[in-house]
Amino acid sequence: MQLEFLGAAETVSGSCFLLRFGIYQVLVDCGMFHGPRELKERNYGSFPFNPLEIDAVILTHAHIDHSGLLPKLVKHGFSGPIYATDATADLCTIMLPDSAYIQEAEVERKNRRLSRQGKPLLEPIYTKADADKTLAQFRPMVYDERVEILPGLAIRMRDAGHILGAALVEVWVTEEGGTVKLVFSGDMGNLDQPIVQDPTFLQDADYVIVESTYGTRLHQDRENRRERLAEVVRETMARGGNLLIPAFALGRTQDLLHELRKLLDVGEIPPVKVYVDSPLATSATEIFRKHQAFFDFETRTMLEEGRSPFEFAGLHYTQSVEDSKRLNDIRGGAIIISASGMCDAGRIKHHLRHNLWRPEAAVLLIGYQAEGTLGRQLQDGAKEVRIHGEQVRVRAKIHTITGFSAHGDREALMGWLGEFKDVKRVFVVHGEKSVAREFAQDITDKLGLRTIVPRLDEVFELSPNTVERLGVAGFSEAQIDPAFAGVIKVWEGQEQIFSGTYGFASRRFAVPNTSNTRFNMASGSRIFTAVAAALLADEGKFTFNTPALCCLRDGLPPWARDLTIAELFSDGEGLEQRLELVGRIVEAHAEEPFAAFAAARIFTPVGMASTGYYLLNQLPEGTAVGYLSSGSEWVENILAVPLQGGPSGGAYTTADDLHRFWWALLGGDLVSEAVLPEVLRPFASRTRNGLTSYTVWGTGPGSSMVTSVIPALEQEVTILSNGEAGTGDIYQTLMDFLEKR
Numbered sequence: 001m002q003l004e005f006l007g008a009a010e011t012v013s014g015s016c017f018l019l020r021f022g023i024y025q026v027l028v029d030c031g032m033f034h035g036p037r038e039l040k041e042r043n044y045g046s047f048p049f050n051p052l053e054i055d056a057v058i059l060t061h062a063h064i065d066h067s068g069l070l071p072k073l074v075k076h077g078f079s080g081p082i083y084a085t086d087a088t089a090d091l092c093t094i095m096l097p098d099s100a101y102i103q104e105a106e107v108e109r110k111n112r113r114l115s116r117q118g119k120p121l122l123e124p125i126y127t128k129a130d131a132d133k134t135l136a137q138f139r140p141m142v143y144d145e146r147v148e149i150l151p152g153l154a155i156r157m158r159d160a161g162h163i164l165g166a167a168l169v170e171v172w173v174t175e176e177g178g179t180v181k182l183v184f185s186g187d188m189g190n191l192d193q194p195i196v197q198d199p200t201f202l203q204d205a206d207y208v209i210v211e212s213t214y215g216t217r218l219h220q221d222r223e224n225r226r227e228r229l230a231e232v233v234r235e236t237m238a239r240g241g242n243l244l245i246p247a248f249a250l251g252r253t254q255d256l257l258h259e260l261r262k263l264l265d266v267g268e269i270p271p272v273k274v275y276v277d278s279p280l281a282t283s284a285t286e287i288f289r290k291h292q293a294f295f296d297f298e299t300r301t302m303l304e305e306g307r308s309p310f311e312f313a314g315l316h317y318t319q320s321v322e323d324s325k326r327l328n329d330i331r332g333g334a335i336i337i338s339a340s341g342m343c344d345a346g347r348i349k350h351h352l353r354h355n356l357w358r359p360e361a362a363v364l365l366i367g368y369q370a371e372g373t374l375g376r377q378l379q380d381g382a383k384e385v386r387i388h389g390e391q392v393r394v395r396a397k398i399h400t401i402t403g404f405s406a407h408g409d410r411e412a413l414m415g416w417l418g419e420f421k422d423v424k425r426v427f428v429v430h431g432e433k434s435v436a437r438e439f440a441q442d443i444t445d446k447l448g449l450r451t452i453v454p455r456l457d458e459v460f461e462l463s464p465n466t467v468e469r470l471g472v473a474g475f476s477e478a479q480i481d482p483a484f485a486g487v488i489k490v491w492e493g494q495e496q497i498f499s500g501t502y503g504f505a506s507r508r509f510a511v512p513n514t515s516n517t518r519f520n521m522a523s524g525s526r527i528f529t530a531v532a533a534a535l536l537a538d539e540g541k542f543t544f545n546t547p548a549l550c551c552l553r554d555g556l557p558p559w560a561r562d563l564t565i566a567e568l569f570s571d572g573e574g575l576e577q578r579l580e581l582v583g584r585i586v587e588a589h590a591e592e593p594f595a596a597f598a599a600a601r602i603f604t605p606v607g608m609a610s611t612g613y614y615l616l617n618q619l620p621e622g623t624a625v626g627y628l629s630s631g632s633e634w635v636e637n638i639l640a641v642p643l644q645g646g647p648s649g650g651a652y653t654t655a656d657d658l659h660r661f662w663w664a665l666l667g668g669d670l671v672s673e674a675v676l677p678e679v680l681r682p683f684a685s686r687t688r689n690g691l692t693s694y695t696v697w698g699t700g701p702g703s704s705m706v707t708s709v710i711p712a713l714e715q716e717v718t719i720l721s722n723g724e725a726g727t728g729d730i731y732q733t734l735m736d737f738l739e740k741r
């Protein structure tokens, strides 16, 4: 089975994983991307799969970064079932239409401007109608019940303790080779979070896909967040000001009400008016009331005692815009909870405009404030901010309490992971790149588990016992010339990030190319010629500035008499003859045939067991036959030049051997630091980013190849082909793709 990481990989948002097994394709989550523009653009482009071919969706919870692109999926043809808990399905009935409304409103605003400018108009990602259609495809599940949703695919949702209805999902995939069990953490809550139960601890999984939002942090004020909240409320009320609390409509708002109710009940805060001014929060709270069975013991007890966190004296929910505007007249003594949580949209902005300038007022930030948001400016102590085109002085007190997070911190996540037995790999997702990497390292150090931080679009082949990185889905097979035959490998450091094999090593015998197939390097073998010469230079036989004449008195062609050894290597006319000459010079000094010298001094020391110089009619097994394309016919290159395996051609190698070769050469294991620059000079160029790269091209009858390294990035691309089509284009596509990463 294959697992593709199409979102929440090296980033927090856009959660989306694609499982392929047998004839089926199933998504886990289909979330919207937030944050930087490159990510948000993914919301608009087409999916990296065909929505018509998706058989089912498993949804972990209702937050938009997990559910937000479901209506787009349906708009583009997905008609299968969406499995989610009952509460998640209910919450989606408000979240998805609300998200559609935001998409439509945003596009409408942009289109007004575009039509004034006479430009083509935009289309919203999806509309309310798409969202409504999506809701009809939900199949509500209960926690803890195992259900077979497709032949060979069973799932079970367990409480994730994050928000109402949030699930971590156990997935069993049965194929011919056996059953693989995956556990997707979804978003994981903290222990002792208000209202919801604690996350479910599990022990069995082959592979765990774990979130890492706060994988490197400890929520320090979790213990005393209620006392801090009480303090802020008391202080603000004593000053006679309003307290504004920007909060996510779903989850955070309800948690806050829960805490306020408890403080009121024990008299730690004075009776106070609390306004929930967000239609979405109000609707979400309604749904919370409907699903009391999922509440934790404490909250259920509160309800039984008639102390509902969602209705108490002084608590008001506003719906209409008029109700909301009326709050502007309240000068003090009220708590106003409103969205959005980062103050970058929604009704909270109006309340900030009316209160920020008042020294008796206060703002309490309880959620993550992303860079560039109004909330972050306030948190960073801005003296003046711009709201709806108006400069507003900040005189109100700004407080921050981080302990309200609905995500498990490092300790909580570690504790949860620590319960698993015999996990083969932990994939760390849903965290900023640096956080995910640090957390992954921590998991390995503390729990001894092997981890992978998948890249966006990366694909893995999973079996009960093995994991294989297949590369990056963004570089799809569709971009490869169908006539291409050969092997493509891409490495970053020692990690192979892409590997693909195409076409036949022998068409006549229907032998496919494999990742170990040996290919002819044609003129690319001059890199070995250069190293061979450098080895002799290291022995003091000559320098690269020595005139060729000194090395080979007999039979030196007249055109070569004035050249230095270095000039024999330089690119340009007559390279083949010049390299032939270097071969003869090497043979004269080494006193053995060139091929034997290269084998003993280069291939054997580096461990290039599949590399050597062979005669065309004596190729070892596992070597690709070169094909010349002649119209629509394929012609085997049996008797074409070069028959003689000499230094200008005739070297055969594998992609893995070239990988070993590059790092031995660049690491100084083959030739000395003094001659290395001479060896590399003919192959050096600069990338668009100004980094040095070394690239070896090889073309000959029935073969083409390129191998290229960027030492600064430890990036390496090797394409070996037993044909003449596609190599250059594929190389360009790959380099463009790598550059964008």
Ligand SMILES: [Zn+2]
Pocket (backbone or CB within 6 Å): 061, 063, 162, 187
């Ligand atoms: Zn979430």
Ligand SMILES: [Zn+2]
Pocket (backbone or CB within 6 Å): 012, 015, 063, 065, 066, 187, 430
């Ligand atoms: Zn999330």
